[in-house]
Amino acid sequence: MKGYFFNKKQLALSLTLLFAVAVCYAQNSALSLFNRGVTLQMSEDYYGAVDAFREALQNNEHYGDAWFHLAQCTYELGEFDLTVEYTNNAEKYAHNFSEIRNLRGMAYISLGKLKEARTVFEGVLKEFPNDVDARFGLGQLDLFDGSLSAAQKKYNDALQRQTTNKKALLSLALISAEMGKNDIALKYIDQALVYHSGEAQVHYLASYLAAKRGDYVEAERRARSAVQIRGSYDKAYELLANILYNQGRYSEAVDMCDFRIGRNRNLPEAWYLKGLSQERLGQTENAISSFSTGLLVDPQDEILRAALEQIVSETVPIEDKRRATWAQYHIERAREYKRNFDGPGERYEYQQALKIDPLNKTARQSFADLLSRDGLNELYLSQLQFIADNATAKKSGTQTQTDENSPTVTKTAQEIKNADTIEALTSLLSDKLSKKWNVDPFYLDKTRWTIGIYYKKAPVQLIHADADQITAIAAKEIFSGVPSTTVQVQTTPVTGYGNAFKQSRATGCDYFAIVSIDETDRTVTLSADIYSSRTGTVASHVDVYRTGNDRYANVLRRFRQSMIDILPIRGKVLNHAGTVLLVDLGSNDGVSKDSVFDVVKKGALYTSDKGTGIVYPDSALLGTLTLTTVNEEISEGTFVKNGFYDLLNNDDDVVLTKLSEEGGAGGIEGTAAQDTRPAANRNGTPATKQAKKAEADSEKAARLLAGPDTAQDSALINLIQSIE
Numbered sequence: 001m002k003g004y005f006f007n008k009k010q011l012a013l014s015l016t017l018l019f020a021v022a023v024c025y026a027q028n029s030a031l032s033l034f035n036r037g038v039t040l041q042m043s044e045d046y047y048g049a050v051d052a053f054r055e056a057l058q059n060n061e062h063y064g065d066a067w068f069h070l071a072q073c074t075y076e077l078g079e080f081d082l083t084v085e086y087t088n089n090a091e092k093y094a095h096n097f098s099e100i101r102n103l104r105g106m107a108y109i110s111l112g113k114l115k116e117a118r119t120v121f122e123g124v125l126k127e128f129p130n131d132v133d134a135r136f137g138l139g140q141l142d143l144f145d146g147s148l149s150a151a152q153k154k155y156n157d158a159l160q161r162q163t164t165n166k167k168a169l170l171s172l173a174l175i176s177a178e179m180g181k182n183d184i185a186l187k188y189i190d191q192a193l194v195y196h197s198g199e200a201q202v203h204y205l206a207s208y209l210a211a212k213r214g215d216y217v218e219a220e221r222r223a224r225s226a227v228q229i230r231g232s233y234d235k236a237y238e239l240l241a242n243i244l245y246n247q248g249r250y251s252e253a254v255d256m257c258d259f260r261i262g263r264n265r266n267l268p269e270a271w272y273l274k275g276l277s278q279e280r281l282g283q284t285e286n287a288i289s290s291f292s293t294g295l296l297v298d299p300q301d302e303i304l305r306a307a308l309e310q311i312v313s314e315t316v317p318i319e320d321k322r323r324a325t326w327a328q329y330h331i332e333r334a335r336e337y338k339r340n341f342d343g344p345g346e347r348y349e350y351q352q353a354l355k356i357d358p359l360n361k362t363a364r365q366s367f368a369d370l371l372s373r374d375g376l377n378e379l380y381l382s383q384l385q386f387i388a389d390n391a392t393a394k395k396s397g398t399q400t401q402t403d404e405n406s407p408t409v410t411k412t413a414q415e416i417k418n419a420d421t422i423e424a425l426t427s428l429l430s431d432k433l434s435k436k437w438n439v440d441p442f443y444l445d446k447t448r449w450t451i452g453i454y455y456k457k458a459p460v461q462l463i464h465a466d467a468d469q470i471t472a473i474a475a476k477e478i479f480s481g482v483p484s485t486t487v488q489v490q491t492t493p494v495t496g497y498g499n500a501f502k503q504s505r506a507t508g509c510d511y512f513a514i515v516s517i518d519e520t521d522r523t524v525t526l527s528a529d530i531y532s533s534r535t536g537t538v539a540s541h542v543d544v545y546r547t548g549n550d551r552y553a554n555v556l557r558r559f560r561q562s563m564i565d566i567l568p569i570r571g572k573v574l575n576h577a578g579t580v581l582l583v584d585l586g587s588n589d590g591v592s593k594d595s596v597f598d599v600v601k602k603g604a605l606y607t608s609d610k611g612t613g614i615v616y617p618d619s620a621l622l623g624t625l626t627l628t629t630v631n632e633e634i635s636e637g638t639f640v641k642n643g644f645y646d647l648l649n650n651d652d653d654v655v656l657t658k659l660s661e662e663g664g665a666g667g668i669e670g671t672a673a674q675d676t677r678p679a680a681n682r683n684g685t686p687a688t689k690q691a692k693k694a695e696a697d698s699e700k701a702a703r704l705l706a707g708p709d710t711a712q713d714s715a716l717i718n719l720i721q722s723i724e
Contacts, residue, residue, distance in 0.1 A: 027256075032067050037073075042162045046073045064093030068100055075107055079656040083107035090573050093592070096125050106140075114141055132158045135168060141716050148179050164195040167723045170205050178716050182213050200230035201724055204239065208719070210242055211460035219243045219460075234260060234267075241273055242465050250277040268298035273465055275307065284315050299329070302552035303464045303519075306474050310355055318358065327357035333550075334366065345550075346370060351481050359390060365414065376588065378432075378632040381425045382442050384418050390417060417601060433631045437575055437582050441633035444584050448481045449678070451563065452504040452512035452533065457493035462500035463519055469493070471517045471526065471556075478556045482564060484589070497531075504533040510607055511539060513563070519693060520718050523547045526555040530563065532607045539612050540566055560676070565686055566612040567678035569656040573599065576648060579639045581625055583654050586633040589677050594660035597625040597640065598682065600653045612684025613654055622648050624657075656680075659687045 053070040057063055074260040075080040080391045087104040094100060105120035118141055124134040139154035152175050173188035184636035196202045222242050226236035241256035257274035260267055271294030278287040291308035294301065312326060334349035342531040347370060353363040358387035368383035374455030411419070434441055453475050455468040464470070469491065476489035488507055494500045499515065504512035512533050520526045523545065530540040542562045544555040571585035581599075584593050604620030607613075639648065658681065681687040 027266040028065055029057040029068070033059065034069070037066070037069060041069060041073055046076050049073045050077070061239060062093050064090050068094065068097070071100070071103055075103060080107040080110040096129050098128050099133065102137060104129070105134070105137045109137070109140060114144060118142060130161050132162055132168070134285060136171070136209060139171065140717065140720065143720065148175055156563055159271065166192060166196050166199070168203065169195070170202065170723050171720050173205070173209060174716060174719055177209050177212055185209055196560050198229065200226045200233050200236065202228065204233065204236045205719070206461065207236070207239055207243070208462070211239070211246070214459050216243055216247050234263070238269065239462070241270070242460060245273060245465050246460065250280045253277040266297050268294040268301045268304055269463055270298065270660060272301070272304045272307065276465060279311060286309065287311060290439050300549060302550070303467055303470055306470050306552070309474055312356060323357035324360055327353040327360050327363060330356070331363050331366070343370070343374070345555070348553065355477065355480065356602055361387065377425055377633060378429065378441060379588070381422065381429065384422050388418060388422065400475065433582065433629060433634050433636055439574060439582070439634060444633065445582055445652065446571070447486050449485045449511070450509045451479070451485055451565050452500070452507060452509040453486045453489045454500040454512060454514050455516065456493045456496065456514065458516070463521065467517050468515065468518065472515055474556055475559060478560050483562070485564070485567070501533070501536045507669065509533040518715055520715060524551045524555050525714070526559055528559060532608050535609050537610050564676065564678050565679055566684050568614050568680045568682055568684060569678050569687065570605070570614070573650050573652045573654060574634065574650065575650060576639065580636055580637045581639045582634060583625070584634055585654070586631050586635050588632050590654065590679055591627060591630060591635065592660045593627055593630050595627045595656065596658040598657050599623045599648065600655060601647070602649065602652045605653050605655065608684065612680065614682050622652060625654055655682050656687055657682050
């Protein structure tokens with residue numbers, strides 16, 4: 001019995017020792033895995049590091065440091081929800097660890113939960129008043145709120161506590177440059193170079209700031225220093241290529257792009273800059289090839305696609321079969337918009353396809369069907385006639401003689417259907433106003449507004465060089481579907497407002513816009529100041545911010561909408577008989593029965609001295625017109641003269657003063673024609689239902705964008721967030 005008792009005690013002791021050894025082994029194993037994870041994390045192998053930290057936590061789930069480093073890695077991988085979860089776990093086992101909370105706050109910022117982030121950072125500062133990272137977090141929140149001065153104060157507070165802090169010095173340099181305080185920015189960047197001369201990112205940002213102030217010699221020197229310190233620093237090579245391009249050293253820029261592509265072919269921005277450089281060197285086909293390859297890498301790079309389509313429009317023969325290939329992308333996008341019941345998006349994509357390949361029968365037929373679907377029979381008929389005329393021209397071109405031995409030309413089912421539709425529509429429209437007044441609406445010149453678009457060259461663009469120029473040209477092209485406007489674009493940059501004002505007056509513009517673009521890898525912001533070319537005063541200001549897919553196309557479309565919403569609906573008197581007038585405005589222009597117009601002597605209309613709208617002297621007012629019959633492109637109405645004498649002539653102007661309660665005849669609000677027409681009354685305020693809705697939506701979007709729960713991306717914020 002005594003021996004049995006001794007054996008039980010001995011067994012218990014052995015088991016205890018075995019358990020202690022197992023625990024010790026597990027802890028040592030967890031430590032080993034943790035150290036391996038840290039090594040992988042430092043070499044930026046975040047996937048491998050995540051695997052190592054998770055294994056460490058399987059051995060010891062209470063390992064606070066492992067939870068924290070796992071959170072850091074998931075933050076770098078953009079898994080911000082997981083970052084919050086892991087920091088919560090880390091804090092259970094590492095109390096009062098301010099770094100954990102600050103990381104959680106940064107994750108909240110990335111998730112757009114700015115209130116939660118502010119609560120975290122302010123809580124850290126209450127407990128640790130000298131915590132620098134919490135001040136950095138609050139500074140970023142101030143940037144999201146658009147308050148550069150408040151952010152600057154936060155970073156200054158951090159710098160006072162750590163006078164050599166790299167993040168504070170670089171952030172202050174970037175913010176000062178953004179505020180136009182280049183001398184102060186230079187002071188901060190020089191301090192950063194003194195204290196952190198061996199760090200590549202410091203030289204990279206010094207290069208960016210030098211390029212931003214136009215000092216390309218210093219910018220090149222700093223960029224080369226960055227790549228000498230860190231040979232794998234691709235962002236520095238990208239910046240160096242942009243600097244070479246901006247200096248006109250296009251061959252060297254091509255070489256630098258080739259160097260980057262040799263390391264990684266999946267760099268659309270490298271193919272883009274290579275194509276731009278080749279275009280400047282006159283190597284058009286090489287440029288097209290580079291742009292095309294870049295789009296294979298990233299079909300969603302819209303600015304790259306715009307650059308390709310602009311060079312194609314200018315240099316490639318219209319019969320070139322490659323045009324059909326390039327247009328196919330837009331045809332597929334249009335079909336996708338159709339599936340989503342997005343008519344304006346569908347129309348935009350078909351217009352883009354036809355801009356690239358005007359002879360594309362598929363795109364033309366689909367665009368015609370879209371017009372038919374919207375009930376725009378006159379426009380539908382004109383498209384069908386274009387298709388038929390083009391088909392006839394092709395067949396007569398290939399078959400030069402006809403005799404009994406010539407092959408019979410057979411029509412497709414679609415051609416037969418189109419021919420029958422043309423005949424039916426021609427008969428249907430025979431009792432329209434065009435027949436009564438013997439006017440063909442297809443040949444009417446409805447141009448009423450001339451707009452100039454200008455841009456100032458940005459000294460450096462981190463993603464797409466010359467994005468401002470490409471955007472200015474794209475903004476002009478998007479007005480091609482607005483018959484009442486003619487848009488001029490100056491492909492060379494202006495020096496400023498005065499230069500643009502002079503040019504717009506010299507070319508007879510009514511308004512001019514100076515556009516600029518700010519982009520990140522996820523967002524685009526287009527800004528435009530719109531001025532009267534007559535007086536030079538501000539008429540309007542546009543800020544359009546978009547993210548997600550098709551963001552570039554969407555900002556261009558919204559810019560166009562913002563422009564046409566301030567342009568009054570105006571037309572011309574085509575003919576008159578007694579008190580009945582025929583004018584070149586119809587339901588496609590947004591007018592309807594009972595809409596009221598002022599009839600003004602030709603040549604007496606002027607843009608307002610301030611703001612939007614039209615002015616004219618009382619002596620030029622000939623009378624008023626009330627529409628009684630409205631067709632798609634033309635209308636007639638009753639004229640009431642002003643005064644005793646009838647001074648009315650053909651070609652006199654009519655300008656909308658009041659739209660009828662219908663807000664658009666035939667229910668065509670928001671159709672392919674309606675939402676690309678001027679939409680304001682004489683005072684420049686929205687008149688159509690579509691324009692009023694667009695203005696309300698725009699104001700709502702602006703309020704949401706400025707709200708505390710929405711973090712707007714920008715190049716400045718991205719640069720500050722990237723500081724290590």
